[in-house]
Amino acid sequence: xxxxxxxxxxxxxxxxxxxxxxxxxxxxxxxxxxxxxxxxxxxxxxxxxxxxxxxxxxxxxxxxxxxxxxxxxxxxxxxxxxxxxxxxxxxxxxxxxxxxxxxxxxxxxxxxxxxxxxxxxxxxxxxxxxxxxxxxxxxxxxxxxxxxxxxxxxxxxxxxxxxxxxxxxxxxxxxxxxxxxxxxxxxxxxxxxxxxxxxxxxxxxxxxxxxxxxxxxxxxxxxxxxxxxxxxxxxxxxxxxxxxxxxxxxxxxxxxxxxxxxxxxxxxxxxxxxxxxxxxxxxxxxxxxxxxxxxxxxxxxxxxxxxxxxxxxxxxxxxxxxxxxxxxxxxxxxxxxxxxxxxxxxxxxxxxxxxxxxxxxxxxxxxxxxxxxxxxxxxxxxxxxxxxxxxxxxxxxxxxxxxxxxxxxxxxxxxxxxxxxxxxxxxxxxxxxxxxxxxxxxxxxxxxxxxxxxxxxxxxxxxxxxxxxxxxxxxxxxxxxxxxxxxxxxxxxxxxxxxxxxxxxxxxxxxxxxxxxxxxxxxxxxxxxxxxxxxxxxx
Ligand code: VG1
Ligand code: CO
Numbered sequence: 001x002x003x004x005x006x007x008x009x010x011x012x013x014x015x016x017x018x019x020x021x022x023x024x025x026x027x028x029x030x031x032x033x034x035x036x037x038x039x040x041x042x043x044x045x046x047x048x049x050x051x052x053x054x055x056x057x058x059x060x061x062x063x064x065x066x067x068x069x070x071x072x073x074x075x076x077x078x079x080x081x082x083x084x085x086x087x088x089x090x091x092x093x094x095x096x097x098x099x100x101x102x103x104x105x106x107x108x109x110x111x112x113x114x115x116x117x118x119x120x121x122x123x124x125x126x127x128x129x130x131x132x133x134x135x136x137x138x139x140x141x142x143x144x145x146x147x148x149x150x151x152x153x154x155x156x157x158x159x160x161x162x163x164x165x166x167x168x169x170x171x172x173x174x175x176x177x178x179x180x181x182x183x184x185x186x187x188x189x190x191x192x193x194x195x196x197x198x199x200x201x202x203x204x205x206x207x208x209x210x211x212x213x214x215x216x217x218x219x220x221x222x223x224x225x226x227x228x229x230x231x232x233x234x235x236x237x238x239x240x241x242x243x244x245x246x247x248x249x250x251x252x253x254x255x256x257x258x259x260x261x262x263x264x265x266x267x268x269x270x271x272x273x274x275x276x277x278x279x280x281x282x283x284x285x286x287x288x289x290x291x292x293x294x295x296x297x298x299x300x301x302x303x304x305x306x307x308x309x310x311x312x313x314x315x316x317x318x319x320x321x322x323x324x325x326x327x328x329x330x331x332x333x334x335x336x337x338x339x340x341x342x343x344x345x346x347x348x349x350x351x352x353x354x355x356x357x358x359x360x361x362x363x364x365x366x367x368x369x370x371x372x373x374x375x376x377x378x379x380x381x382x383x384x385x386x387x388x389x390x391x392x393x394x395x396x397x398x399x400x401x402x403x404x405x406x407x408x409x410x411x412x413x414x415x416x417x418x419x420x421x422x423x424x425x426x427x428x429x430x431x432x433x434x435x436x437x438x439x440x441x442x443x444x445x446x447x448x449x450x451x452x453x454x455x456x457x458x459x460x461x462x463x464x465x466x467x468x469x470x471x472x473x474x475x476x477x478x479x480x481x482x483x484x485x486x487x488x489x490x491x492x493x494x495x496x497x498x499x500x501x502x503x504x505x506x507x508x509x510x511x512x513x514x515x516x517x518x519x520x521x522x523x524x525x526x527x528x529x530x531x532x533x534x535x536x537x538x539x
Pocket of ligand 1: 111280320487
């Protein structure tokens with residue numbers, strides 16, 4: 001039976017950089033989640049002809065949320081739902097499932113790399129038929145629905161068993177529980193040379209894949225261990241846990257510290273990769289070596305011919321404005337298209353769909369390509385393994401060769417967290433206002449030659465987006481300032497610091513960028529305005 005439930009709006013259901021992301025307890029408020037899902041459905045016509053995917057990274061509230069979407073979808077007369085077995089689907093695999101089955105959209109339940117559990121975060125990434133997260137105009141339409149919603153429809157049907165693969169029906173809706181892994185692995189096999197990878201992983205080459213107790217554990221076990229023949233135990237933290245085992249499933253030098261310590265120890269394996277909670281981010285490590293994500297994008301692009309799927313040529317490459325300029329130099333050398341977009345994977349979608357780019361990436365440990373419309377942690381891992389298999393070089397030597405050829409962009413991101421929202425907004429608007437006056441000013445060894453807000457004009461739908469403020473110096477160094485759109489606790493100011501050199505290739509980034517980090521704080525007046533002398537997180 002279908003019930004209509006009266007409800008009242010919540011004011012805070014605006015999607016950020018990647019979907020709606022909130023404290024789990026916020027999402028669990030009465031009708032909060034239901035309102036949001038009904039608001040999405042309210043923006044989609046002819047639901048009785050529409051099919052959607054549902055899955056998540058396995059965090060706390062995942063299964064409850066899935067049952068709620070099923071019941072709301074049934075009551076709204078959705079045609080069909082595809083649901084990952086046991087409620088699990090990684091963000092990249094979800095994008096593939098939507099494209100492969102020509103679905104109209106999907107709900108990936110995740111707060112990505114944010115911690116999970118009742119005291120952690122929960123989120124919804126809502127994808128459309130492109131296989132990528134909805135565009136700003138769609139999230140605006142959904143937001144408007146959330147502001148006026150006064151009822152939602154829900155079926156009183158019993159919960160669906162998510163553990164059994166197969167087709168069932170309830171109300172008038174079909175529900176198919178699917179294997180979320182098999183087709184994704186087939187896709188990887190269509191891109192990479194699995195025989196070459198098998199030869200590498202079955203040799204004495206030592207590799208560790210850290211799934212951080214997130215969704216990529218079962219994907220990694222199946223792919224790296226069963227199919228590619230890496231030894232059992234190659235995949236660590238391989239079981240998706242509701243609270244990620246208390247870990248912060250964010251693959252960086254801080255939150256993946258045990259893996260980093262292993263890679264810098266005497267017993268370090270040759271290669272390690274870590275993925276975040278929902279499997280779209282990656283961190284790449286070699287023996288005693290960390291690959292900065294901006295460099296990773298540049299290095300992958302430079303080696304595209306290593307990969308069977310790209311051997312006959314690629315379209316261009318794109319990066320977020322905050323990502324270092326390393327990949328631009330590669331694009332120029334390879335004479336391929338180059339684009340710079342705002343932060344957030346949704347901005348790459350039109351460039352892929354219009355065949356302007358094949359590869360893209362962000363400084364925040366995201367790399368990917370046009371096989372799907374999300375970033376892809378396992379894909380990046382396979383790409384690196386392929387380069388190693390082909391060059392037979394260490395990760396460090398691959399990076400060093402790259403820097404010798406192109407120079408090096410030393411790069412750091414400094415995050416200042418939990419700033420009161422008004423303080424952060426004022427800091428950004430004051431900084432924007434003073435940008436013109438910075439031009440020509442000298443701060444220590446750095447002289448500003450350009451300072452401007454980053455404005456992106458989408459070449460396909462002609463909308464323009466402002467995201468971040470850029471201060472550029474005479475020697476090619478840059479500072480980018482922007483506010484996070486994924487935080488759940490006050491505002492986070494991100495400052496992205498970059499300095500380009502052609503010698504001194506193997507120095508410590510913190511040493512090389514010490515002065516420029518100080519300059520970034522001075523220009524933004526962060527210490528005076530927030531009391532913070534140092535960033536909370538440096539990546
Ligand atoms: C952060 C990153 C951004 C990334 C987004 C989603 O956003 O900076 O590059 O696309 O997270 O990542 P923000 O607005 O907090 O800077 V994840 O792995 O959802 O999906
Ligand atoms: Co993620």
